Amino acid sequence: MSLPKRVNLVEVGPREGCQFEGIGDPTRITTASKVQLIDALAATGVGAIQMVSFVSPRQVPQMADAEAVCAAITPRAGIVYSGIYLNDAGLKRAMQAGVIEISGKLSFTASDAFSMRNQRRTHAEDVVMQGKIAALYRAANIAITHGNIMAAFGCNFEGEIPLSRVLDYIAELQSIAGGGLKSVSLADTMGWADPEMIRRAVGEVRTRWPDMRVALHLHDTRALAIANVYAALLEGVSDFDTAVGGLGGCPFAGIQGAAGNVCTEEVVFLCRQLGIETSIDLHAMVECARMAQDIVGHPLPSKLINANLDLPT
Amino acid sequence: MSLPKRVNLVEVGPREGCQFEGIGDPTRITTASKVQLIDALAATGVGAIQMVSFVSPRQVPQMADAEAVCAAITPRAGIVYSGIYLNDAGLKRAMQAGVIEISGKLSFTASDAFSMRNQRRTHAEDVVMQGKIAALYRAANIAITHGNIMAAFGCNFEGEIPLSRVLDYIAELQSIAGGGLKSVSLADTMGWADPEMIRRAVGEVRTRWPDMRVALHLHDTRALAIANVYAALLEGVSDFDTAVGGLGGCPFAGIQGAAGNVCTEEVVFLCRQLGIETSIDLHAMVECARMAQDIVGHPLPSKLINANLDLPT
Structure with missing residues (x-):
């Protein structure tokens, strides 16, 4: 494989970041701040923004304003809001x-250990749930084309995850989807991946499903996220979730020192250095990262917002 | 090339970190703290520690205690102190x-612009100076075997540095050394390198001098340092300077947000994940990073010291 010509980023900072930053203080990040950040991100050229979680307001009160955020943003043509x-x-x-x-x-x-904590379901129960979700898609005439595997590389409760299990689960999802999956996202939810694991996983998925697009959702918990992105680019991967400023984090670490998602502006910068198109204005994204830092009220992990840098225009 | 079996790290945190942290307040990091950190690092299994700078105490007062540090440490057999x-x-x-x-x-x-700021010499003046230094080595019967190119990838004052100039300068150093250079270190002093620049530079040096070892000194100013290490490993590079905790920094940014050298424990972690031997005890190095953080009195960039991580033993 060679480096992709173009990379598509899904900006997940508003969802991941505000969900994480609101732990223990659900109204600390106001709805207005979320809307301000989302609207600013929409002006950077990014093609997709993951804004909110539709989860239990009792368990995740900081996302209780999901509908309010959706109603308050100024939608911009050409952007996929999710x-x-x-x-x-x-x-x-x-x-x-x-x-x-x-x-x-x-x-x-x-x-399974993480699934019980995050979704309160065993894998067997999740099979039933994904069947219900599939039925809802079908009733709404929505093609089931995307698969997602969380904790695909490792888990703070179980350790390394065998790749064979990831492949088995993709096959199960494909079966529930009736064979319609065209892409699968591998999420390194707790930051366990390394560059060679990334390459092996991408290679094995493609060996088994040659036409499957592989997307990656990477956390920087163990400091290897940007190296993992580079490894994925070497395999021709062109779809990544990233978070402005490096928002987000691991609930098992204090907010101050927690490492969130791989940082959007750092991935944009890496791509520009490698001659890969992203559609995103780097300087506008750095400004959004500064805005995000002001909103959360503490330094974010991004290196590019904290130094007086000479960045390409 | 394939990944190296073993990597040699030079721990440069005491020199780079204490030099940087002492800017504007030269006695903030005490001699005793420097000695404590160096002695702790010597117990991690690292093979080499760059401790101090022998530079003008007038211009760099925070290194005025260089001799005092050397006299106060407890030297450990098998470690190269530099x-x-x-x-x-x-x-x-x-x-x-x-x-x-x-x-x-x-x-x-x-x-040249950086040389004027850092050494107060033009390149032409540096040719004379390196001749003087070579004469001192010869008088002391020290073989001249190492070359070093600072700002080898880019400069905050000049922008990107052409690889041809780096190759020319290595050739000049080789000439001053009488052809004895066996290794050359490329220093990304201001954090301008990207993974493909690293691979190209390493490849070109090897094409011209097939037996030359290439070492790298990388800064994380623009967030790509760990990706650059991975790229270098893919080229078989096995010699790196690293700094515990990610100590060090760019004098053009505030201390709090400055990104220093690539972080020792993060490189050790990457190597372990890739099955590459480093001789360093990861947990001991993480403890040294915590010590360094206590000494400097503010959060260091290292991700591995700030999260409750399950690290390999």
């Missing part, structure tokens, strides 16, 4: 939120 | 400091 959901109730909310584009995605978690 | 010097006066001090192992290294800076 939200996540972990069950059928969440999908129904997403379908009614108006601005949210539903992508027909099914999801498994490769670690 | 210091840097930018001129013949500094080399003479290093030679008399006792514990310092002199390696017969000549150095150029690929950016």
